[in-house]
Amino acid sequence: MKVLLINGSPNRNGCTNRALEEVEKSLREEGIDTEIFQIGNGRVHGCNGCNACEKTGRCIHDDDPANKMLSLMKEADGIVIGTPVYYSGANGALCALLDRIFYSGGNQLAGKPAAAVVSARRSGTTAAFQRINQYFSIKKMPIVTSQYWNNVHGYTVEDVEKDLEGLQTMRTLGKNMAWLLKIISSGKSEGIIFPEGEKLIYTDFIR
Ligand SMILES: Cc1cc2nc3c(=O)[nH]c(=O)nc-3n(C[C@H](O)[C@H](O)[C@H](O)COP(=O)(O)O)c2cc1C
Known part of the structure; x- marks a missing residue:
């Protein structure tokens, strides 16, 4: 079994990464394989809304x-997505990627x-x-919780090291x-598989 941990910060070795490392350590202690994927700091596209992905x-x-992220997510058994807070929200570049990933392939992550x-x-x-949980909850992905909301606090990795409760929250997660x-x-x-679900009813207005 494998968990993919996505670092949605442009900083490869920053605070988000430190939080993910603590989750990773705890997963490995339980015999789960892990991989941290870094979104990097290159340019990313927003969704064009072209719907070309419907066919492909x-x-x-x-x-x-x-x-690339979508194919790694499809291969993984579990997914953790980390983000720094930017102006009280998730990193915009990460959300641009996730909008397209979930629109094109989210159904395959159920x-x-x-x-x-x-x-x-x-x-x-x-x-x-x-914001990040919204992606999971619209695509039938069970959301894993911890002893507190999954936050660490810090401007530097050294700050995060001092956030003992935050790090414990990561280990519990x-x-x-x-x-x-x-x-x-x-x-x-035992033959218990995820429910296939009904054929989707799709209304784009309410009356
Ligand atoms: C553009 C920008 C906006 C930020 N906005 C906030 C914010 O609204 N609230 C906050 O507490 N920290 C904010 N921060 C600080 C980061 O969220 C914080 O330092 C985070 O731990 C950085 O994670 P990283 O090291 O993985 O990039 C902001 C940082 C940047 C670069």
């Missing part, structure tokens, strides 16, 4: 990490446990946390993710 299942823009992780110097964590993955895996061996 992938975004027409191939010169940023969106399609049933995969997922969690958001947020790093802030001071405030805005709950809005950013909510890793344990809880591992627990759910093991339950899903043993359920599968």
Whole structure:
């Protein structure tokens, strides 16, 4: 079993990464494989709303990490998405990628446990946390929780090291993710599989 942890900060070794490392350590202690994927600091496209992905299942823009991230997410058994707080929200570049990933391939992620992780110097964590959880909750992805909302606080990695409660929250999140993955895996061996669901009813207005 493998969990993909996405670092949605342009800083490879910053505070978000430190939080993800703590989740990763805890997952590995439970025998779960992990990979941290860094979105980087290159240019990313927003969604064109062209709907070309409806036919192909992938975004027409191939010169940023969106399609690569989608294929890694499809391969993973569980997903953790980390973001720094920017003006009381998730990183815009990360959201641009996630909009396209979930629009083009989100249906293929149904049933995969997922969690958001947020790093802030001071405030805005709950809005950013909510923003990332919205992707999961519209695509039938069970959201894994911890002992508190999944935040660390810091402007530097050294600050995060001092956020003992935040780091403990990350470790608890890793344990809880591992627990759910093991339950899903043993359920599968008993023939319990994720419900296929009804044919989607799609109304674009209410009357
Ligand atoms: C453009 C920008 C906006 C920010 N906005 C906020 C904010 O609204 N609230 C906050 O607490 N920290 C804010 N910060 C600080 C970062 O969220 C914080 O330092 C975070 O831990 C950085 O994570 P990283 O090291 O993984 O990039 C902002 C930083 C940047 C660069």
